[in-house]
Amino acid sequence: IDMTSLVEGYILVPITFSCVFGLLFMIYNNYMWKIRFLNKIWNVPNISGRWKCEGNTYKKSPSESQRTGCRGIERQYSWEGSVTIIQKWNSILISLSTDKSNSESFMAQIEVIDNKSCQLLYAYKNVTIPGAFVDMRGHEGICRITFSESLTFGAGEYFTNPKDRLSYGTMKWIRV
Known part of the structure; x- marks a missing residue:
């Protein structure tokens, strides 16, 4: 041999x-x-970078939600934060920081819609900072953001896990 x-x-x-x-x-x-x-x-949109975030939180009790659905719900409070997206070809990490909490994605997906805009769907874990609102506590949730064709603006909703914190809201992201 x-x-x-x-x-x-x-x-x-x-x-x-x-x-x-x-x-x-x-x-x-x-x-x-x-x-x-x-x-x-x-056809993989590049949304990496820093984003300014403006959010509104809404909250209803489970019994009120069953009676009235989502109509006539008043905003509980507004908040601002910054989003950092670290994106590679095969992975993505989304971090959102506010003065009351920090959240980080543990699962994310980008979907291209009609070859024009895209939608980001991610699940996150949130950790509160001391001094947060009384009802604000660590929780998990899901967020869906739809981006403009130019990838400079995004808007969408988030929903928290009811066992951790029953709330939901809207967000607007502007690329910085």
Whole structure:
């Protein structure tokens, strides 16, 4: 048995291929997918960056919700925050910070709508900061934001897990 050809063929080739593939994937995953030409081919919108967030929170008791549905609900309070999105080709992380709490996504999805706008759907875990509102406590929830075609503005709703905190609201995001 010729050990030289065995080492070259069965060991060095797969190691070399794996290293080259890993390097190319890392470059594409972090940088190249953001190039406009490649971005249009794969149809993955780039929403990474910082966003200013304006939100409104609404709240109803479960019995009131059953009686009246979602009509005639008054805003409980308004709030402001900042959103940071760290996006790669194969992953996305959304962080929202306000003066009362911080939240971070643990699952996210971007869906392109009619090749024009896109929708971000993510699940998050929220941790409150000391001094938050009495009814504000750590919770999990779901958020859905629809972005404009230019990807400079987004608007949508969020819903919290009823076992943690029964509330919901609206948000507007403006790219900073």
